[in-house]
Amino acid sequence: MKHIIAVLLENEPGALSRVVGLFSARGYNIESLTVAPTEDASLSRMTIQTTGSDDVIEQITKHLNRLIEVVKVVDLTEGAYTERELMMVKVRAVGKEREEMKRMADIFRGRIIDVTEKSYTVELTGDQSKNDAFLEAIDRSAILETVRTGSSGIGRGERILRV
Amino acid sequence: MEISKAEIASAALANSQRSASSVPELRGAEILVKALQAENVKYVWGYPGGAVLHIYDAFYKQDTIQHVLVRHEQAAVHAADGYARATGDVGVALVTSGPGVTNAVTGIATAYMDSIPMVIITGQVPTHAIGLDAFQECDTVGITRPIVKHNFLVKDAKDLAETLKKAFHIARSGRPGPVVVDIPKDVSFKKVPYAGYPATVEMRSYNPVRKGHGGQIRKALQLLLAAKRPYIYTGGGVLLSNASAELRTLVDMLGYPCTNTLMGLGAYPASDRKFLGMLGMHGTVEANNAMQNCDVLLAVGARFDDRVIGNPKHFAQNERKIIHIDIDPSSISKRVKVDIPIVGDVKDVLSEMIAMIRESSTKPDAGALGAWWDTIEGWRKRDCLKYDNSNKDVIKPQYVVETLWNMTKDVETYITSDVGQHQMWAAQYYRFDEPRRWINSGGLGTMGVGIPYAMGIKLAKPESEVFCVTGEGSVQMCIQELSTCLQYNTPIKIVALNNRYLGMVRQWQEVEYEGRYSHSYMDALPNFVKLAEAYGHVGMLIERPEDVEPALREARKLKDRTVFMDFRTDPTENVFPMVQAGKGITEMLLGAEDL
Numbered sequence: 001m002k003h004i005i006a007v008l009l010e011n012e013p014g015a016l017s018r019v020v021g022l023f024s025a026r027g028y029n030i031e032s033l034t035v036a037p038t039e040d041a042s043l044s045r046m047t048i049q050t051t052g053s054d055d056v057i058e059q060i061t062k063h064l065n066r067l068i069e070v071v072k073v074v075d076l077t078e079g080a081y082t083e084r085e086l087m088m089v090k091v092r093a094v095g096k097e098r099e100e101m102k103r104m105a106d107i108f109r110g111r112i113i114d115v116t117e118k119s120y121t122v123e124l125t126g127d128q129s130k131n132d133a134f135l136e137a138i139d140r141s142a143i144l145e146t147v148r149t150g151s152s153g154i155g156r157g158e159r160i161l162r163v
Numbered sequence: 164m165e166i167s168k169a170e171i172a173s174a175a176l177a178n179s180q181r182s183a184s185s186v187p188e189l190r191g192a193e194i195l196v197k198a199l200q201a202e203n204v205k206y207v208w209g210y211p212g213g214a215v216l217h218i219y220d221a222f223y224k225q226d227t228i229q230h231v232l233v234r235h236e237q238a239a240v241h242a243a244d245g246y247a248r249a250t251g252d253v254g255v256a257l258v259t260s261g262p263g264v265t266n267a268v269t270g271i272a273t274a275y276m277d278s279i280p281m282v283i284i285t286g287q288v289p290t291h292a293i294g295l296d297a298f299q300e301c302d303t304v305g306i307t308r309p310i311v312k313h314n315f316l317v318k319d320a321k322d323l324a325e326t327l328k329k330a331f332h333i334a335r336s337g338r339p340g341p342v343v344v345d346i347p348k349d350v351s352f353k354k355v356p357y358a359g360y361p362a363t364v365e366m367r368s369y370n371p372v373r374k375g376h377g378g379q380i381r382k383a384l385q386l387l388l389a390a391k392r393p394y395i396y397t398g399g400g401v402l403l404s405n406a407s408a409e410l411r412t413l414v415d416m417l418g419y420p421c422t423n424t425l426m427g428l429g430a431y432p433a434s435d436r437k438f439l440g441m442l443g444m445h446g447t448v449e450a451n452n453a454m455q456n457c458d459v460l461l462a463v464g465a466r467f468d469d470r471v472i473g474n475p476k477h478f479a480q481n482e483r484k485i486i487h488i489d490i491d492p493s494s495i496s497k498r499v500k501v502d503i504p505i506v507g508d509v510k511d512v513l514s515e516m517i518a519m520i521r522e523s524s525t526k527p528d529a530g531a532l533g534a535w536w537d538t539i540e541g542w543r544k545r546d547c548l549k550y551d552n553s554n555k556d557v558i559k560p561q562y563v564v565e566t567l568w569n570m571t572k573d574v575e576t577y578i579t580s581d582v583g584q585h586q587m588w589a590a591q592y593y594r595f596d597e598p599r600r601w602i603n604s605g606g607l608g609t610m611g612v613g614i615p616y617a618m619g620i621k622l623a624k625p626e627s628e629v630f631c632v633t634g635e636g637s638v639q640m641c642i643q644e645l646s647t648c649l650q651y652n653t654p655i656k657i658v659a660l661n662n663r664y665l666g667m668v669r670q671w672q673e674v675e676y677e678g679r680y681s682h683s684y685m686d687a688l689p690n691f692v693k694l695a696e697a698y699g700h701v702g703m704l705i706e707r708p709e710d711v712e713p714a715l716r717e718a719r720k721l722k723d724r725t726v727f728m729d730f731r732t733d734p735t736e737n738v739f740p741m742v743q744a745g746k747g748i749t750e751m752l753l754g755a756e757d758l
Contacts, residue, residue, distance in 0.1 A: 010368050014304060014316075025309050055496075062493035068313040068333060071368040163367060 032150025080156035191320035192221035201360035212259025214286025234643035240270025245616030261299030276606025280339035289349040312340025337371025375507030390459035391531035399426030400464015409513035433594035477747030564592035579616035581637030584666035611640030621653035645698035695727035
């Protein structure tokens with residue numbers, strides 16, 4: 001089961017290392033991890049995507065809470081949430097392909113942010129499955145390079161994560 | 164008279180200089196000493212080196228903290244650890260950078276696995292040299308991260324006081340643990356204003372829960388009082404919380420059977436009939452059977468370690484309700500699913516339980532309890548710890564421990580141990596009635612702790628008797644500390660159960676590997692008597708059973724000397740009962756006939 005865990009932690013050197021070290025030491029898996037400061041510069045917010053049984057997720061949450069710098073932990077997948085990931089894909093776009101690639105980008109509401117005679121770089125924002133779908137939809141062999149940020153999550157409505 | 168602008172300006176400058184100079188400026192090293200003094204630290208075990216020279220200079224200039232120079236950084240951390248286990252105070256060690264830190268790693272991991280409150284100060288290369296592969300540099304924070312409760316690298320001397328305050332607070336609160344504070348050499352040298360050691364510390368990200376949830380406690384009590392076959396299983400957490408008195412009150416009020424883990428021995432008096440002995444891999448028949456067959460289990464400050472529950476599937480076979488009191492939520496439902504978790508400090512929760520029992524009119528089911536005790540007494544009749552002592556020519560290791568116990572049970576005695584068969588025999592045959600007297604490495608199982616633990620405790624408890632029960636393998640791992648014992652006049656008594664084998668390994672090789680004794684025989688052992696004498700101590704060789712008691716008596720009489728007793732014991736003896744790997748806790752091997 002995929003889980004998206006949001007963590008608020010003190011914005012201190014080594015805090016990220018501690019979280020990653022925890023996962024590797026205990027054999028938990030990190031599918032993706034993204035972290036950045038919040039509107040409060042002393043706090044960082046981390047979104048971790050992981051998979052595991054309910055027992056494993058319970059242990060992960062408890063161990064995260066145990067870390068001294070971690071202020072709060074929320075498993076977003078327990079309730080309604082929104083997930084977004086930024087993806088940039090550099091694709092081959094030569095001759096007739098250019099029209100088709102532009103159409104694909106439009107369908108997925110992506111934007112072309114870089115143009116050369118032979119390539120486009122498409123920027124897409126969406127949940128993981130949408131971004132996966134774009135990569136499926138276009139010609140595999142046209143993909144030159146992809147970079148993804150990993151999912152960031154936020155609770156819907158009144159579900160607010162703050163100190 | 165007109166005051167000129169220049170005069171006003173210079174008066175203002177003088178004023179501001181005066182208020183700035185009223186806050187003294189101290190070097191980082193001096194701030195460290197002040198912090199340790201403010202935390203009432205009496206002893207620091209350590210070993211100097213380049214990165215900590217300024218700190219050692221500051222130590223030279225003070226006289227409230229006694230520094231003990233060990234002979235290996237591992238022993239510095241072990242000694243501080245042993246001190247912390249025996250007294251409950253935070254143990255403090257000081258080591259230099261690079262090899263000092265790497266030598267200390269074993270000691271730190273040992274303390275981490277048993278949740279012992281410690282602060283380890285490590286020197287580091289100057290801040291401008293970090294990351295440049297400097298002389299004696301290592302990534303201390305990175306290396307120790309998985310084996311500490313927390314660690315800090317102090318980049319500026321102005322942060323030092325607050326960091327140390329946080330370090331001590333983290334070490335001793337919640338679930339205790341070792342905290343490493345890494346201090347670069349330039350930070351220990353730099354002068355900064357020091358307005359005093361912080362009185363309090365606030366950490367929004369760290370607020371351990373003390374009080375248990377009232378509703379959960381009530382539910383737990385309902386379950387406990389209605390039980391037909393109740394059992395109280397307690398561990399190191401009772402000792403760390405200093406809750407031995409509350410545990411005794413609770414067990415005595417209810418009249419329920421009680422067991423301790425290896426780490427919890429002494430929390431409940433072994434001499435009481437309600438104590439069923441230690442449980443687990445080498446636990447008694449009655450303690451293990453009760454664990455399997457109870458219907459309500461109250462777990463207090465214990466973590467359902469794999470040595471205790473045996474095969475988890477087998478453990479889960481029986482229907483029982485489990486109540487778990489622990490200060491660390493991550494310990495609850497980790498290996499075994501629990502029905503009523505209570506997160507809180509053991510002392511606080513037990514006190515509340517006792518108060519609720521006193522107020523309530525519900526009493527335990529006397530009939531069911533009587534029947535349960537009958538069953539337990541039936542198991543006890545197996546007398547699983549009985550051993551054959553009829554051979555007049557060979558010393559049984561169990562006999563040495565029993566004799567020691569008989570001689571010292573009425574005196575304040577501390578027993579430290581190394582790791583292996585001797586450790587299990589010490590745990591089984593020395594019956595501990597008081598908390599914090601049994602000092603051993605349970606979680607990590609580190610060989611070599613015996614002598615440093617003993618010397619750390621003896622320093623703090625000079626009037627008590629301190630015995631180190633060890634094996635000839637373990638004792639050699641920190642044997643150089645015999646020198647420290649002489650320098651600091653900490654006369655300890657070393658009871659070496661010398662069977663010429665790495666006993667526990669040999670036992671497993673006998674049981675699991677069909678007697679293929681791969682590298683478990685110790686050849687070329689030193690003459691321990693001469694070795695002890697070379698270190699300035701008394702050495703004794705004991706080879707016959709009738710000499711065991713006289714030797715111990717003689718050793719105890721030599722109050723001011725460290726005595727090394729080399730007991731040549733029966734190498735064929737195995738620790739029983741034994742739960743083999745993968746087996747259930749009721750599937751115990753009870754003696755040689757079961758092999």
